Amino acid sequence: MLPDLPELDVSGGLNFKETELTLGLPGEIGRGTSSFIQITAGSSSAKLTGTKRGFSQAAMDLNLGRSFYVEHDGSCCEQSESENEDLSVAKPPAAKAQIVGWPPVRAFRRNVMTKSCNLVKVSMDGAPYLRKVDLEMYDSYQQLLSALEDMFSCPTIPYTYPTRNYLDEKKLMDPTSGVEYVPTYEDKDGDLMLVGDVPWKMFVESCKRLRLIKGSEAIGQLHAPRTPQPSAASCTST
Amino acid sequence: MNYFPDEVLEHVFDFVASHRDRNAVSLVCRLWHRVERLSRQRVFVGNCYALSPQILIARFPGLKSLTLKGKPHFADFNLVPHDWGGYVQPWIEALSNSRIGLEELRLKRMVVSDESLELLSRSFANFKSLVLVSCEGFTTVGLAAIAANCRFLRELDLQENEIDDHSGHWLSCFPDSCTSLISLNFACLKGEINLAALERLVARSPNLRSLRLNRAVPLETLQNILMRAPQLVDLGTGSYVHDPDSETYNKLKHTILKCKSIRNLSGFLEVAPRCLPAIYPICLNLTSLNLSYAAGIHGSELVKLIRHCAKLQRLWILDCIGDKGLEVVASTCKELQELRVFPSDPFGVGHAAVTENGLVAISVGCPKLHSLLYFCQQMTNAALIAVAKNCPNFIRFRLCILDPTKPDPVTMQPLDNGFGAIVQSCKRLRRLSLSGLLTDWVFLYIGMYAEQLEMLSVAFAGDSDKGMLYVLNGCKKLRKLEIRDSPFGNKALLTDVGKYETMRSLWMSSCEVTLGGCKTLAKEMPRLNVEIINEHDQMEIGSDEQRVEKMYLYRTLVGPRKDAPEFVWTL
Numbered sequence: 188m189l190p191d192l193p194e195l196d197v198s199g200g201l202n203f204k205e206t207e208l209t210l211g212l213p214g215e216i217g218r219g220t221s222s223f224i225q226i227t228a229g230s231s232s233a234k235l236t237g238t239k240r241g242f243s244q245a246a247m248d249l250n251l252g253r254s255f256y257v258e259h260d261g262s263c264c265e266q267s268e269s270e271n272e273d274l275s276v277a278k279p280p281a282a283k284a285q286i287v288g289w290p291p292v293r294a295f296r297r298n299v300m301t302k303s304c305n306l307v308k309v310s311m312d313g314a315p316y317l318r319k320v321d322l323e324m325y326d327s328y329q330q331l332l333s334a335l336e337d338m339f340s341c342p343t344i345p346y347t348y349p350t351r352n353y354l355d356e357k358k359l360m361d362p363t364s365g366v367e368y369v370p371t372y373e374d375k376d377g378d379l380m381l382v383g384d385v386p387w388k389m390f391v392e393s394c395k396r397l398r399l400i401k402g403s404e405a406i407g408q409l410h411a412p413r414t415p416q417p418s419a420a421s422c423t424s425t
Numbered sequence: 426m427n428y429f430p431d432e433v434l435e436h437v438f439d440f441v442a443s444h445r446d447r448n449a450v451s452l453v454c455r456l457w458h459r460v461e462r463l464s465r466q467r468v469f470v471g472n473c474y475a476l477s478p479q480i481l482i483a484r485f486p487g488l489k490s491l492t493l494k495g496k497p498h499f500a501d502f503n504l505v506p507h508d509w510g511g512y513v514q515p516w517i518e519a520l521s522n523s524r525i526g527l528e529e530l531r532l533k534r535m536v537v538s539d540e541s542l543e544l545l546s547r548s549f550a551n552f553k554s555l556v557l558v559s560c561e562g563f564t565t566v567g568l569a570a571i572a573a574n575c576r577f578l579r580e581l582d583l584q585e586n587e588i589d590d591h592s593g594h595w596l597s598c599f600p601d602s603c604t605s606l607i608s609l610n611f612a613c614l615k616g617e618i619n620l621a622a623l624e625r626l627v628a629r630s631p632n633l634r635s636l637r638l639n640r641a642v643p644l645e646t647l648q649n650i651l652m653r654a655p656q657l658v659d660l661g662t663g664s665y666v667h668d669p670d671s672e673t674y675n676k677l678k679h680t681i682l683k684c685k686s687i688r689n690l691s692g693f694l695e696v697a698p699r700c701l702p703a704i705y706p707i708c709l710n711l712t713s714l715n716l717s718y719a720a721g722i723h724g725s726e727l728v729k730l731i732r733h734c735a736k737l738q739r740l741w742i743l744d745c746i747g748d749k750g751l752e753v754v755a756s757t758c759k760e761l762q763e764l765r766v767f768p769s770d771p772f773g774v775g776h777a778a779v780t781e782n783g784l785v786a787i788s789v790g791c792p793k794l795h796s797l798l799y800f801c802q803q804m805t806n807a808a809l810i811a812v813a814k815n816c817p818n819f820i821r822f823r824l825c826i827l828d829p830t831k832p833d834p835v836t837m838q839p840l841d842n843g844f845g846a847i848v849q850s851c852k853r854l855r856r857l858s859l860s861g862l863l864t865d866w867v868f869l870y871i872g873m874y875a876e877q878l879e880m881l882s883v884a885f886a887g888d889s890d891k892g893m894l895y896v897l898n899g900c901k902k903l904r905k906l907e908i909r910d911s912p913f914g915n916k917a918l919l920t921d922v923g924k925y926e927t928m929r930s931l932w933m934s935s936c937e938v939t940l941g942g943c944k945t946l947a948k949e950m951p952r953l954n955v956e957i958i959n960e961h962d963q964m965e966i967g968s969d970e971q972r973v974e975k976m977y978l979y980r981t982l983v984g985p986r987k988d989a990p991e992f993v994w995t996l
Contacts, residue, residue, distance in 0.1 A: 288502035288909070289884070290768055290800060290827050291858075293559065295585040295613065299694070299718060300769065323695065324666065324721065 305391060311339055311368060311399040322391045328383055332370065339399070367402035434460045444469045463487060470494070471929050473511060473535065474954065477983045478519030489528045490554075491520075495535035497932050497977055498882075499907055501559060504934060504975070506960055508990045511535045514544075515988075521548030529554040529580075536560070542567030546574035554580035561587040565614070569595035576600075579632075580608040590616030597622040606630040610637035612661050612692060617641045628653045637661025640694045648677045655683040661715075662692035669699040678703045691715035691741075698726040708733035712760075717741040717767045728753050738762045743769040744778045744800060751783035755790025763796035768827060778827070781808035788815035795853075796821040804861055805833045809843025813850035822847055823858035829885040829910075832862035839863050845870035848878075858882040868892035872899025880905040893917035897924050907932040915942030922949050930979040941969030943976055947996035954981050955996045956989070 292300075305322040318338050325331045370382040373396040382390070382397075438461055441447050451461040467490040468481065481488070495511025513535045520527055527549045537560045545552070552575045565588065571581060572595055596619050599606075606626070611618070618641045627633060627650050635658060638647065642663030651657070667674050677700075687707045696719055708714075711734050716722060722730065723745045731750070734740075737758040744766050746754070754761070764787060766779055781804045787794065788811065795818045804826055824844075832839055840861040848854060848871050855877055859867065863886035871878065872895035879902055887893065893913040896906065898921065905928065914937030925931060925946075940957070947955040958975035985995035 286829070288499065288504045289829055290825050291502045291882075291884075292768065292800075293501045293585060294503055295559065295587060296717075296767065300720065321721065324697065 307372075307394055307396050309335065309338070309397040309399065312401040314339065320397070322394060327387055328390075332382075335370065335397075335399070368399040369402060371398045371400050372396060373398065431460050435464045438464055466490060467529075468492070472979050472981075473513075473516070474983075474986050475929070475979060475981045478516045480982060482519060482523045482525060486525070488525050490531075491516075491527065491529070492531040492533075493535060494533045497907070497930060498534075498905070499909065499932055499934070500534055504909065506958065506990075506992060509958070509993060510986065510988055510990070512988060513537050514541045517541050517545050517548070521545075525549075526551055528552055529556075531556040531558075532560055533558040534560065536562040537567070538562050539564055539567035539570070543570040546570045551577060553577055554582075556580065556582040556584070557586050558584040559586065564589035565591045565595045565616070568611075569598040572596065572598035572603075573600065576603065577605050578603065579605050581606075582608055582610045582635075583613050584610065586613050588614055590614055592616070594619060596626060599626050601629070604629050605632065607632050608635035608659075609633070610635065610661065612637040612639050612694075614639045614641075620646045624649050624653070630654075631656075633657065635659035635689075637691060638663035640664055643667075644677065644700070645673050648673055648680055651677070651680045651684055655680075656686055657684060658686050659689035660684075660687050660691070662690075664695040665693050665700060666695050666697040667700055669697070669702075674700060674703065682706055685710070687711070689713040689715075691718075693719035693722065696721040698722055701726060701730055705730070705733050710736060712736055713739040715739075715741040717743055717765065719743070720745075720769060732757055734758060736760055739764075741765040741767070743767050745769045746779070746783075748779055748783035748786065751779060752786045752790075755786045758791060760793060761787070761791040762793050764791075764794060765798040766800055767798075768800040778802040781805045784808060785811050785815075788812040792816060793818065795819055798823045798825075800825045800827060802827060803831060803834050804840060804843065805835050806838060806840055806843035806846075807833075807835070809840065810846040813843075813846040817850045817852070819847065819851040819854055821856040822851065822854060823856065823882070824860055825858065826860045829860050830862050839866070841866035841870065845874070848874040853877055856880045859886055860884060864888050865892040865895070868895040872896050875900055877902055879903060881907070883908040883911055885910045887911045887913060890914055890917035890920075894920055897921055903927075904929045906930075908934070908936060910935040912937050914938055915945075918942050919946060922946055925950060925953055925978060926980050928980070930977065932975075932977050933973075934975040936972075938973050938976060939969060940967060940971050940973055943973055944969065944996050946978070952980060952982075953978050954985055957994045957996065958992060959994065960992050 306319045307322060309318045309320055320331070320334060320338070322331070325334065371379050372382055372390070372394045374380050374393045375395060379398070385393075434457065438447070438450060441450055444467070447461060447465060451458045462484050464487060465485045466487055468485055468488055469492045470476065470481070471494050473493045473495050481491075493513065493516060495513075496505055496509060499505060500509070511534060513532055521544055528551050530545065530552075531554075537557060542563055545555070547570075555571060555575075555578075563586075568581075568583075568588075571578065578599075599622075603626075607630075609626075618639060620642065623638075623642065624646065627636070633654050634656070636650070636654065637659070638650075638661055640663055644663075644665060644667040647662060647665070651660075667677075681703055684707060688711060690704070690707060690711055690713070693716060698721065701722070708730065714734060714737055716727070716730075720743065723743075727742075727746055728750050731740075731746075731753055735757055738760050740754065740758065740761060740763070742750075742754075742765070746766070751766075754764075766783075768778070779799070779801050781801065784797075784799055784801070784804075785808045792815060794816045797819065798821075801824070804824060833843070840859075841864055844857075844859060844863070844867050848857070854875055857871070857875065857878060857880070859882065865888045868887060868891070871881070875881075878900045881896060881900070881903065883906075890913055892911070893908070894917050896903065897917070903924075907930075909932075913933065918933070918938050919942060943955050943957060947953065955976065955978045957973050958977065960974065989995060
């Protein structure tokens, strides 16, 4: 156990010689620049006197055993001890109240960083894993759908509903199976919406997640509420 | 030295450039003081409330370049309320009413209004250079005035300011006769820009060396600009997004080959990673690279880019580079002197953060490193000790562990020994920021070893008043001390009150200092302004036993300031 810190005598100055001898475990430390290296060699069992705020104990509780962390989308997940073993980096104690002004990042930078990236998950019916895209990277539906086409390796077929609004409805087709996918998204309210109805910027604001739905299922989910068109019926039968 | 005519002294003083040296010169004797002050052209004022514009003007009639700093450093992190102060208006008014021929104004953390900018633009015929860092309060209307009225403008440099964007019209306000621009940086503007006006401006500025664009400037325009300005030394890209198979991108690739002078590269606020290969040819000669806003470049693309940058001296990056990426930096950038690793997700749980391993790798590979800002997930004493051994040349060492009271995760010990090794080994250390679990011991070490330390930032550290006292007593060159959320109280504050007149300022927030303690200090030291910021109970004075939320004290020649808002109370 390290001795109590010396009292400070302002008029005489700190007696450094005295303190230098007491740095670290007795018998281990020589003077000179290597003193700190020697301290850690044997200090794993040394414990400093507890701090006022008892953080060392709290920190131990937080780093061992279960820890909770918060996903980007706000859901709270529990991580078990066995998962922790695989990680070379200890997961930080999570779900803390955010401290004002911490971490010390300039407000300007903080604002830019939190706004600049709008990553949303993209799922495709039948695909084994999801992808993520950054909606801020694109300026239009066309660009987004081209990127999705790249990602899921299926060409885009432009598809026009004669009675539709200004925007062509896009579908994606998987060339090997001939299955078509309709791009849809989940908005802030959790509703499933067809991609393309609202202006691009509005879409970026409200889109939380993208889903590429298999054509046959899309008919049931999206087209039913609308007034059926004779041409629509023939088109969707393919 | 009376036998030298003044002109000779003046000529000798011309070679004395740094502010500190000139300040020292002026203290030698009255004659030197007079010659020095009459010949001084550049003045640095670290705290705008330490003196008045009138004092400045009276002492330095030959003033040409003025640097002013306003709000305390912790204002960067939203710890200082919005209307605290730091207005430049009285300075510009006073200067414009005088005979000072101001040519350069550099402001940091000050409140600048459009009115101020307008007055500035009209008052000084030879005005050449305006640099605003972390300022606020103005809009593009003020910028338009600068553009329109400063006929010989050479430099307009806007760094990380909060600017209200009313329109991109301000760029068009540079008259056709303005051909003197050397440096233009508007990267922090959020809105649209008149692209045609920008291209024309670049075309008529043959001396343009530094150009930093904002997000609204697309790749096509960048291509056109680089065609006209292949002599650029410093480039900040705007939106770096395009189809890599396009004609425009192809053109860019060829144009960039002509830009052999680019040494500084930044920007990439928006980036399509597949377009990065176009810049590989520039990377070979880069000495400075700032990718700290380039959230769109990660993983293998980032590493590939860095592998091209063997001559890098300064690198600003996001922590998504990871420890492995830092190992690549360490093996590639042997000339590295300054490294800043920013958190890509300041509020998140840091999936892609860096740890002590990345820092140790850097210290092994880059022995010339002297400036560090490192946001990390965790740190160990062993790592800090290794870094201290490998890099004894640190001048600035700022470590920020995202969990502010996290101990060494391997030993569960506080990080006192690690930081102790840093201050012991780095004898030229001037600036230090601490984080992690820390006791009074770290302050003992700092007081003992950090002889050149000028600025110390402390958060959530220490056990008792002793900690703060070790620092105040030991660090003879201390100029700025800022402390938050640490258990230092009146005893620490009041033991050596004379110390504060040797320092620029002291900030203490969420500590144990009470109103009574501050009052005592203010009474004993009339040449200090002791400001209390109480946002919650503005008019309630409360008892002396009450803890003070935020205290900011600084030495001053001019007493309590008259522009303090309601929630700031100068004792």
